[in-house]
Amino acid sequence: MTAPARSRRWTYSLAAEFGHKNITDDVARLVAESGVRLGAVVVSLAGSTGAITTIEYETGALADLRRALDQIAPPNENYAHNAAYNDGNGFSHVRSALLKTSVAIPVIDGKLQVGTWQQIVVINLDNRQREREVVGVVVGE
Amino acid sequence: MTAPARSRRWTYSLAAEFGHKNITDDVARLVAESGVRLGAVVVSLAGSTGAITTIEYETGALADLRRALDQIAPPNENYAHNAAYNDGNGFSHVRSALLKTSVAIPVIDGKLQVGTWQQIVVINLDNRQREREVVGVVVGE
Amino acid sequence: MTAPARSRRWTYSLAAEFGHKNITDDVARLVAESGVRLGAVVVSLAGSTGAITTIEYETGALADLRRALDQIAPPNENYAHNAAYNDGNGFSHVRSALLKTSVAIPVIDGKLQVGTWQQIVVINLDNRQREREVVGVVVGE
Numbered sequence: 001m002t003a004p005a006r007s008r009r010w011t012y013s014l015a016a017e018f019g020h021k022n023i024t025d026d027v028a029r030l031v032a033e034s035g036v037r038l039g040a041v042v043v044s045l046a047g048s049t050g051a052i053t054t055i056e057y058e059t060g061a062l063a064d065l066r067r068a069l070d071q072i073a074p075p076n077e078n079y080a081h082n083a084a085y086n087d088g089n090g091f092s093h094v095r096s097a098l099l100k101t102s103v104a105i106p107v108i109d110g111k112l113q114v115g116t117w118q119q120i121v122v123i124n125l126d127n128r129q130r131e132r133e134v135v136g137v138v139v140g141e
Numbered sequence: 142m143t144a145p146a147r148s149r150r151w152t153y154s155l156a157a158e159f160g161h162k163n164i165t166d167d168v169a170r171l172v173a174e175s176g177v178r179l180g181a182v183v184v185s186l187a188g189s190t191g192a193i194t195t196i197e198y199e200t201g202a203l204a205d206l207r208r209a210l211d212q213i214a215p216p217n218e219n220y221a222h223n224a225a226y227n228d229g230n231g232f233s234h235v236r237s238a239l240l241k242t243s244v245a246i247p248v249i250d251g252k253l254q255v256g257t258w259q260q261i262v263v264i265n266l267d268n269r270q271r272e273r274e275v276v277g278v279v280v281g282e
Numbered sequence: 283m284t285a286p287a288r289s290r291r292w293t294y295s296l297a298a299e300f301g302h303k304n305i306t307d308d309v310a311r312l313v314a315e316s317g318v319r320l321g322a323v324v325v326s327l328a329g330s331t332g333a334i335t336t337i338e339y340e341t342g343a344l345a346d347l348r349r350a351l352d353q354i355a356p357p358n359e360n361y362a363h364n365a366a367y368n369d370g371n372g373f374s375h376v377r378s379a380l381l382k383t384s385v386a387i388p389v390i391d392g393k394l395q396v397g398t399w400q401q402i403v404v405i406n407l408d409n410r411q412r413e414r415e416v417v418g419v420v421v422g423e
Binding site: 179180181183194195196197199200201202204205206209212213239240241244245246247248249254255256258259260280281 | 288289291324326327328329330354355361362363364365366367372373375376378379380382383384385386415417418419421
């Protein structure tokens with residue numbers, strides 16, 4: 001008998017600029033398999049041009065979030081990062097640092113504590129298609 | 142004798158658009174009651190139209206944050222979410238995804254590690270009054 | 283023999299308005315010394331005029347983030363906080379509440395789970411030089 005897995009590594013293939021995926025079910029499955037009844041799950045993207053947040057995962061809200069990011073950090077402004085590296089993803093770095101790359105969500109009675117219309121989403125903010133690596137760890141007992 | 146509670150569920154009645162409450166004392170009480178000396182507390186709002194963050198909880202700073210959000214995601218723009226659902230809270234979803242719905246705060250020597258002028262705040266970003274459900278879990282030992 | 287330290291308190295002397303420091307190595311050292319193989323580290327700034335986030339720690343990306351913050355919350359607008367306290371750091375409070383003051387990062391196989399170009403950064407957003415206190419706690423086993 002082995003101890004139940006408390007961590008998981010996922011890879012998601014996401015489109016450029018705002019490729020997104022609802023990963024709530026993947027995270028809930030990890031929580032269930034971990035056997036943890038009371039604690040929290042930390043979900044984190046490895047990288048500096050993506051984000052993890054929660055949103056009602058429907059086309060409209062996602063488009064609205066993208067438009068807000070287009071205004072906060074437009075793709076085609078003059079970025080100091082682009083001047084140095086010529087990779088054109090200066091806007092991606094700014095968006096990622098603002099949205100941030102991880103969330104911590106409580107687990108109570110073995111259940112992930114999210115609202116009915118609240119989903120955990122991974123977003124690729126880079127200017128090219130990416131295989132984004134996300135890790136989840138459940139802590140508690 | 143029962144184990145000390147390590148989780149708590151609170152409901153806060155908050156006004157539309159930017160109803161807020163300082164919940165630092167509630168969280169500190171949970172930390173004290175948990176008996177955890179070294180660890181962290183995760184505080185999370187269940188929902189996609191609210192937020193949890195930290196701020197100096199005074200009228201001016203709160204009004205300034207609200208004004209910044211009014212510029213990032215004005216209530217009366219054309220939101221794709223509103224076009225689909227007709228509920229008028231597209232701006233709420235954008236603000237919630239940007240501010241995010243949870244915080245993790247360290248606990249050292251049994252004390253919540255916040256600064257003197259740093260308070261944990263729950264904000265209702267929806268366009269109607271809401272009973273907002275917040276959960277806290279303490280992990281550690 | 284004493285138990286390995288699972289928490290650390292650091293003080294960083296940071297310049298006004300956007301003084302920053304890459305603290306990834308400090309956090310990784312805490313994780314290594316803790317002996318925790320599977321869990322998470324919570325890193326948090328005590329205060330309401332600073333932030334903790336992740337970014338590719340290079341001059342360009344940092345300058346770009348600063349410019350985005352200058353647009354979201356310009357230093358010299360009329361802030362209600364400033365009108366009440368006359369300390370001129372209303373913009374600092376807004377930026378801190380938006381960027382937030384803590385991150386939670388998974389630890390797997392004893393290693394901090396960040397990407398190659400992803401660094402943990404502390405930013406002083408206040409309008410004066412500050413000694414910023416940051417705490418880290420490792421939870422897990």
